[in-house]
Amino acid sequence: MQALEVCGVFLASSVRDAPPDRRAHHSFGLSDPEGFAAMGVVETLVHGEDLAQGLKRPWEPPSDLCARSLHRLFPDAPTDGEARPTLLWATGRGSLPGHDDRKDGWRWDARPAGER
Template identity: 60%
Template sequence: MRRQAEQDAATPGPVTADDLDRAVQLALAALRDAPPEAWDANAGTLEWDCWETVEHLADDLFAYAAQLGPRKPPLDDEVPFVWESRRPGGPSNAIHANRSAGPAGLLQVLEASGALLIAMVRTTPETVRAYHGFGISDPEGFAAMGVVETLVHTYDLADGLGLGKGPDSAWSPPADVCARVLHRLFPDVPSGHEPWPTLLWATGRGELPGHDRRASWRWYGEPRG
């Protein structure tokens, strides 16, 4: 019984559409507090401004939904949308928000893109597989990727938008959601640390006691057997 309890504690459970929905809604709530004049500032250490970073996040969520969309999802490449950058050095996106709609419109684009992925994860059979550059994945994997993108880019945005950084940040996502995406996508990370700092370390954004800061990183999208 004790061994089973230890195994259960080490396996936080699958990442679900509800986890993604929760992450997106929490991100939206945090970002709505940003002052309108702050959106042209860089998002944390990224080379993109905060507006572009939200477009990039919305584009990620849209693209993951699109990968699961065809009756026979591609296993060797991405669905061939045209991704374009609006300026040299900016993110290459298929999704761009209308600037005249302001920050409220930008966040609506983010919410709509998140809703597409949430719906696809809810309705796609768990046996379906689709291509991603970090490993052919299943609906749970794409949900986990969407959660990671949402959590870490909202961290970048909170810094750039003046919502605080580190322990003073307005952005501190739920530990249980962080634990589930770490288990699903980052089997190589060290154990024994709090989930959110570990996720920041895993994505090259933070420090972890006893471990060098990551200069490069990736996740592993393949289903874990």
């Protein structure tokens, strides 16, 4: 957990100190600081979920972080349900009632909104 906290500090300071028009490479395309912050949040949320399930520990990530990350990186994700299960569905980690089964080959879209 301490390593995750340190990585979070690095990400937060990098995003905070970067000009909003700065672009950086990601394997899914160029992103802005806001996109990199959202990617870091999603990585923490979904891998936290993975760890909790593997260790059989309770895990309830903040709903607002799930919702904001979905909005930023998965603009086509359904908005009519709870954010956590929708985020797990969008990242191929679960099913979502009323939608296609578990997603294979998912991708987020971290490009700035004005460049989509």
